[in-house]
Amino acid sequence: MSIxxxxxxxxxxxLRKTSRLGALLQRSEAARGFTLLSPTLFIMAVGIxxxxxxxxxxxxxxxxGFGFDTTATTANYQMAAERPIYGALLRRSLWMSGMAxxxxxxxxxxxxxxxxxxxxxxxxxxxxxxxxxxxxSYLLRVFAWKVVLGxxxxxxxxxxxxxxxxxxLEFLLYSQSAVVITLxxxxxxxxxxxMYVSLEKIDKxxxxxxxxxxxxxIARFLRITLxxxxxxxxxxxxxxxxxxxxxxxxPTLLGGPDGAMIGNLIQKQFxxxxxxxxxAALSIILMLSIGAIAVSFMLIANFVRKRIS
Amino acid sequence: MTQNDxxxxxxxxNKYFGKxxxxxxxxxxxxxxxxxxLLGSSGCxxxxxxxxxxxxxxxxxxEIYIDGQPMSGVPPHHRPVNMVFQSYAIFPHLxxxxxxxxxxxxxxxxxxxxxxxxxxxxxxxKLPDYGDHKANQLSGGQRxxxxxxxxxxxxxxxxxxxxxxxALDKQLREQMQLELRALQKTVGITFVFVTHDQEEAxxxxxxxxxxxxxxxxxxxxxxxxxxxxxxREVASFIGTMNFFDGRVKALTNxxxxxxxxxxxxxxxxxIPPNLKPGQSVCVAIxxxxxxxxxxxxxxxxxxxxxxxxxxxxxxxxxxxxxIEGVSxxxxxxxxxxxxxxxxxxxxCPVWLSWEDNAxxxxxxx
Numbered sequence: 001m002s003i004x005x006x007x008x009x010x011x012x013x014x015l016r017k018t019s020r021l022g023a024l025l026q027r028s029e030a031a032r033g034f035t036l037l038s039p040t041l042f043i044m045a046v047g048i049x050x051x052x053x054x055x056x057x058x059x060x061x062x063x064x065g066f067g068f069d070t071t072a073t074t075a076n077y078q079m080a081a082e083r084p085i086y087g088a089l090l091r092r093s094l095w096m097s098g099m100a101x102x103x104x105x106x107x108x109x110x111x112x113x114x115x116x117x118x119x120x121x122x123x124x125x126x127x128x129x130x131x132x133x134x135x136x137s138y139l140l141r142v143f144a145w146k147v148v149l150g151x152x153x154x155x156x157x158x159x160x161x162x163x164x165x166x167x168x169l170e171f172l173l174y175s176q177s178a179v180v181i182t183l184x185x186x187x188x189x190x191x192x193x194x195m196y197v198s199l200e201k202i203d204k205x206x207x208x209x210x211x212x213x214x215x216x217x218i219a220r221f222l223r224i225t226l227x228x229x230x231x232x233x234x235x236x237x238x239x240x241x242x243x244x245x246x247x248x249x250x251p252t253l254l255g256g257p258d259g260a261m262i263g264n265l266i267q268k269q270f271x272x273x274x275x276x277x278x279x280a281a282l283s284i285i286l287m288l289s290i291g292a293i294a295v296s297f298m299l300i301a302n303f304v305r306k307r308i309s
Numbered sequence: 310m311t312q313n314d315x316x317x318x319x320x321x322x323n324k325y326f327g328k329x330x331x332x333x334x335x336x337x338x339x340x341x342x343x344x345x346x347l348l349g350s351s352g353c354x355x356x357x358x359x360x361x362x363x364x365x366x367x368x369x370x371x372e373i374y375i376d377g378q379p380m381s382g383v384p385p386h387h388r389p390v391n392m393v394f395q396s397y398a399i400f401p402h403l404x405x406x407x408x409x410x411x412x413x414x415x416x417x418x419x420x421x422x423x424x425x426x427x428x429x430x431x432x433x434x435k436l437p438d439y440g441d442h443k444a445n446q447l448s449g450g451q452r453x454x455x456x457x458x459x460x461x462x463x464x465x466x467x468x469x470x471x472x473x474x475x476a477l478d479k480q481l482r483e484q485m486q487l488e489l490r491a492l493q494k495t496v497g498i499t500f501v502f503v504t505h506d507q508e509e510a511x512x513x514x515x516x517x518x519x520x521x522x523x524x525x526x527x528x529x530x531x532x533x534x535x536x537x538x539x540x541r542e543v544a545s546f547i548g549t550m551n552f553f554d555g556r557v558k559a560l561t562n563x564x565x566x567x568x569x570x571x572x573x574x575x576x577x578x579x580i581p582p583n584l585k586p587g588q589s590v591c592v593a594i595x596x597x598x599x600x601x602x603x604x605x606x607x608x609x610x611x612x613x614x615x616x617x618x619x620x621x622x623x624x625x626x627x628x629x630x631x632i633e634g635v636s637x638x639x640x641x642x643x644x645x646x647x648x649x650x651x652x653x654x655x656x657c658p659v660w661l662s663w664e665d666n667a668x669x670x671x672x673x674x
Contacts (some may be wrong), residue, residue: 203396203398205394205395205396205398206398206400206401208365208385208392208394208398209392209394209398209400210400210411211365211384211385211386212363212385212386212390212391212392212460213386213391213411213412213459213460213463214386214412214415214463215386215415216386223411224400227402228401228402305402
């Protein structure tokens with residue numbers, strides 16, 4: 001460093017350069033922000049933007065044997081629009097993950113509410129306990145549901161032993177409801193945590209003020225607690241809806257023919273069917289539909305929030 | 310039922326939080342239309358008492374009557390009282406207008422009538438153009454007024470205020486004190502006001518209660534609390550007070566002659582009941598009731614001392630004078646009518662004098 005008898009001019013310029021960079025960082029908050037973001041930005045650019053770019057480009061190609069015809073064409077999109085199977089699978093996927101999202105949020109809200117308002121000591125322990133099932137692998141939990149819902153599974157054998165049913169209920173496994181139940185359980189933690197955070201943030205004196213101004217418990221919940229926790233509900237819904245729509249593991253294991261989703265088809269395009277451009281086109285369509293639904297959901301939620309308050 | 314004409318009657322109320330005795334056998338009567346303050350340092354139980362009036366806490370024993378109705382078992386949203394919270398608790402997702410109209414929803418008024426009421430309130434709190442502002446665009450003083458309007462629009466029988474001016478800076482606080490007082494006269498609603506600021510309580514209240522450790526020490530008008538505190542605790546809580554040990558020499562017609570340590574004999578009619586000759590007592594005097602001079606005056610009520618310390622405060626100066634036989638220097642407050650010509654050299658001899666009845670004899674306890 002400058003204490004040693006190194007060449008003076010170099011040292012001086014080096015010093016000036018760092019101080020100039022330092023000054024820039026000092027002055028501009030944006031520069032500081034980008035510096036902090038840069039590792040993430042790099043990964044996002046390389047790991048997300050580039051693959052999506054490839055996907056978009058590939059969706060305009062066509063599969064010829066084991067190679068690609070790289071002339072740009074919208075044939076894949078036309079086929080997706082024309083063949084009813086694609087639209088039907090997409091609609092079913094959106095419907096099923098919509099159901100799963102609703103079930104998860106409705107079942108998780110009371111848990112988040114309980115921890116936020118009625119647990120006063122060891123909140124952290126409760127949060128850890130709630131996330132405890134999620135420490136096991138996703139695949140294991142899906143298999144566990146297979147055991148619970150199966151033909152000779154926990155529910156069926158219990159009901160039969162109690163004499164409530166003669167034969168096993170067949171609709172439990174390999175159906176849409178099986179997929180919805182499993183997804184709702186598998187994603188519960190992702191719903192509880194954001195909703196807990198937004199409920200926890202609500203100033204308790206707001207609730208007292210609402211009571212003081214004449215609201216009973218239900219009116220107070222609808223007019224204060226729910227609107228103020230809506231950001232948490234929205235982020236929970238999106239956190240679940242977006243990844244579950246494209247899920248293919250759960251429908252593969254539990255869905256049966258009725259419970260297959262668009263994710264299964266996309267997986268097949270890249271696998272057995274070996275039509276990557278078609279798979280790419282389907283992925284893009286899926287992304288766009290999820291994006292459109294997420295945006296309209298946020299707009300509706302905002303509108304509702306204004307109306308109920 | 311209540312046995313008097315009190316509008317709010319707090320009768321032998323106790324409150325325990327676990328083993329902590331937060332409210333210790335408090336009985337207070339508040340008249341209709343009164344501006345009543347609960348004054349005390351933090352943790353004295355004044356906010357707990359207010360929250361019991363609002364219904365957010367229930368007394369462990371005792372009963373609270375409002376307008377003749379016992380309040381035990383009545384939930385907060387069914388009580389004829391409204392509260393202005395210390396944090397104001399303005400609903401962040403609503404604009405000013407919806408905040409003020411919040412409690413009206415239950416009354417199912419036609420929209421036009423509701424809007425007219427809200428406009429009236431916005432005028433009253435002098436924020437007529439702020440109806441569409443969001444809560445996070447408001448200053449502390451504005452939030453405070455909206456919290457007031459939100460409660461007043463419901464025409465409660467009693468308005469409870471939990472240190473509503475505590476978060477404001479000094480100038481705004483003094484302005485809001487005047488406005489609050491004027492507002493209370495206009496609407497004619499009984500106000501119960503919690504504060505730890507004795508000056509604020511003295512300025513605003515018709516009557517006030519001084520509280521300490523969950524007990525009400527004295528309930529009286531600001532004047533009587535300041536001039537005739539019943540004991541040393543009250544006397545030292547409100548303003549500054551000089552205390553002297555003494556002994557009752559004789560009882561005179563409506564007063565007493567006291568022999569006080571360091572002061573000699575003094576006469577006063579500010580005495581507690583049941584005073585007996587020969588009894589040891591504590592006598593006290595406010596700093597502004599003492600006069601300071603360099604030379605002895607004619608008359609009896611004076612004592613010689615030495616100037617210890619002086620502080621110039623602008624409109625007045627505080628002097629501390631040590632008197633032989635008294636351990637603590639005596640505080641004297643003098644108005645600077647003329648331009649102060651120096652604070653006087655330390656250790657110079659001075660004379661302290663007072664008028665008859667300037668001293669107060671304090672009861673025990």
